[in-house]
Every structure is written in C-alpha cells, then in structure tokens.
Amino acid sequence: MIEILNPAELARAKDTGALVADILQTLKRRSTVGTNLLDIDRWTEAMIAEAGALSCYVDYEPSFGLGPFGHYICTGVNDAVLHGRPYDYTLVDGDLLTLDLAVSKNGVAADSAVSFIVGEARHPESVAMIGATERALAAGIAAAGPGARVGDVSHAIGTVLGEAGYEINTEFGGHGIGSTMHQDPHVSNTGRPGRGHRLRPGLLLALEPWVMADTAELVTDADGWTLRSATGCRTAHSEHTIAVTDDGAEILTLPKQPRT
Template sequence: MIEILNSTELAKARHTGALVADILQTVKSRTAAGTNLLEIDQWTKAMIVEAGAESCYVDYAPSFGRGPFGHYICTSVNDAVLHGLPYDYTLAEGDLLSLDLAVSLGGVAADSAISFVVGESKPPESVALIDATERALRAGIAAAGPGARTGDISHAIGSVLREAGYSINTDFGGHGIGSTMHQDPHVSNTGRPGRGYRLRPGLLLALEPWIMEDTAELVTDADGWTLRSATGCRTAHSEHTIAITEDGAEILTLPKRANA
C-alpha cells in the first residue's frame, strides 16, 4: 500500500515527527554511562503516553521477528544495528548506541533513528560510522522530490556509504510510512538512479541508512529480534521521516533546536 497524504494529514504528520524527534533527543540527553536499556524504554513509554500517542512497536509482530516486540523503542548497542530489543544491560563509557523510534499520533506515524557514543570517550572508528550514515541520509533527502524516483534516493545513499568504504546490506532499508509504520515503496540503501517508484507530493518516506564496520552480513540474536553484525564489529543507523512536497522534501523528524 502507498498512501498520499492530504494537507490535513500532513499537518498531523508534522506533529508526530516533532514528537518522535523530541523524545529521541530527550532520551539522548539523559543517557550516560550507567544508564540501563530498560530505563530508556520506560522513559520512552512515559513520554509517548503523556503525549497521548501510540507506540508502533509494542504490538509489532512482523514475519521476521519473534513478536510482538513488547517494548517502546529499539536500543541497539555496539554490534547490534537494527531492532535492538531492550534488555537488562547497563551502558558503559564508549558504547555506541542506536535508538530507533516510531510513534503514531492523530492517526499518522513517524519514524526516526539516531546513533551516538555514550560518555566522553569518542572512538574515531565509531564517530566515522555515525558520520557516514548521517551524510548518506542527507544525500538521500537531497535526492528526494516530486518526479524523482526511489532509485535516485537509493543511489545517493549508497554512493556516500561506498565512498566511505562500507559495504551495504539490502535486506532492510527505508520505506513508505503514513497511517501505518511500514508501507510501500521500499527504499534500498543502494540502487540505480532513474528506477523505481516516482515520488509524488504528499508521500511520506522513512529513509534509514545503516552500516556495519567490516561486513554486510547480519545475524539474529537469541531474542529473535536484535540484528547484529556477523563479525561482532560496530554499527550505526540514522533515519528521518520526510514528506515529498511540491518543490522538494521536508524533514519531519528534526529536533526543535535543529529547526531554530
């Protein structure tokens, strides 16, 4: 299913995107060495409930997971990159943490992810991983607009990641989003320009470049959800929900201070 939102629905999407961005930034600001992943999940739950929103994850039970997910945010640490199931783990100085959050408010969903290093120690390799995904995300957004195709976005993202020296896994990527979290079209993190679905104003896309330091192979954790690098190397993940507009693309999941 591909949804094209009207102006009323787009206004709701902006509110949802702002909520997702604010929750992620609040969680990041509270997180330090000594924070437990289950604390992060509880903080997220409290903010979602307070906003009168709904989690897209608690009852999420796709074919690839051991569902339902049962938590409010994905917390992926170090070699975990996607669908990190929160568990009783206390973060340490220098851990690389990726947070992925999808929320529905007013019947419209938004999805975003950030990666950061916990504490003051910033290993250069981890910083480089995060920087590559953020630059790839910016490139993908710059390639999006009315009349462009999903392949143009995929090519832009993949070009940045490959130039940075990383291989690309195509099992999971970006996606359409609207009244539900995951919709068509799929947006791979690499592809050929000029191919795929032609973008139209009112389309929402969640773009999410993610990489692993020295492999493109994933393994599934014993929890049935968490996806890790096959070699145990570190990983990073960045994501924004965007709306295709008449003249480009609008990022819906920017934190307020980034909009200032």
C-alpha cells in the same frame, strides 16, 4: 500500499514527527554512563503516553520477528544495528548506542533513529560510521524531490556509503510511512538511478542508512529480534521521516522544543 497524504494529514504528520524527534533528543541526553536500556524503554513509554500517542513497536509482530516486540523503542549497542530489543544492560563509557523510535498520533506515524557515543571516550571508527550514515541520509533527502524515483534516493545514499568504504546490506532499508509504520515503497540503501516508484508530493518516506564496520552480513539474537553484525564489529544507523513537497522534501522528525 502507497499513501499520499492530504494537507490535513500532512499537518498531523508534522506534529507526530516533532514528537518523535523531541523524545529521541530527550533520551539522548539522558542516556549516559550507568543508564540501563530498560530505563530508556520505560522513559519512552511514559513520554509516549504523556503525549497521547501510540507506540508502533510494542504490539508489532511482523513475519521476521519472534512474537510481539514488546517494547517501546529499539536500543542497539555497539554491534546491534537494527531492531535492538531493550534488555538488562548498563551503558559504559564509549558504547555506541542507536535509538530507533516510531510513534503514531492522530492516525499518522513517524519514524526516526539516531546513533551516538555514550560518555567521553571516542572511537575514531565509530565517529566515522555515524558521520557516514548522517551524510548518506542528507544525500538521500536531497534526492527525494517530486518526480524523482526511489532508485535516485537509493543511489544517492549508496554512493555516500560506498565512497566511505562500507559494504551495504540490502535486506533492510527505508520505507513508506503514513497511517501505518511500514508501507511501500521499499527504499534500499543502494540502487540504480532512474528506477522504481516515482515520488510525488504528499508521500512520506522513512529513510534510514545503516552500516557495519567490516561486513554486510547480519545475525539474529536469541531474542528473535535484535540484528547484529556477523563479525561483532560496531554499527551505526541514522533515520528521518520526510515528506515529499512540491519543490523538494521536508524533514518531519526535527526537534520542536527542548525537553528535560
């Protein structure tokens, strides 16, 4: 299903996107050395409830997962890049943490992810990976104007990731979003320009470039959810929900106000 939002729905999408962004920024500030992943999950649950919103994850039960996800946020540490299920782990200096959050409010969902390094230690490889996903995300957004095709967006993302030297996995990528979290069209992180669904104003897309340092192969944890690099290398993931507009694309998942 591909949804095109009307102006009233788009206004609600902007509110949901801002909420997702604000929660992620709060969690990023709180995620310091000594923070437990389960605390991050509890904080997320409380902020979603306070906002009168709904988690897109807690009851999420797709064919590729093992039962309901059962948590309110994805927390990927170091080699965990997607669908990281929170568990009893305490962050240490230098960990590369990815937080991925999807929330629904007033009938419209928004999805965003951010990767960052915890504490003071800085691994050059980690900094480079995070930067590559952020640049690829910006390139994808710039390509997502009205009349463009999904392949144009995928090609823009893949060009940046490929030029940075990363192999690209095409099993998981970006997606349409609206009244539900995952919709068509699928937006691969590499592709051929001029191919695929034509974008039009009112379409929401969640674009999410992600890479692994030295492989494109994923393995699944025993929890049935967490996807890790097959070699144990570090990973990074950046994501925004955008709305295609009459003259380009608008990022919906930008912070609106500071939180403590």
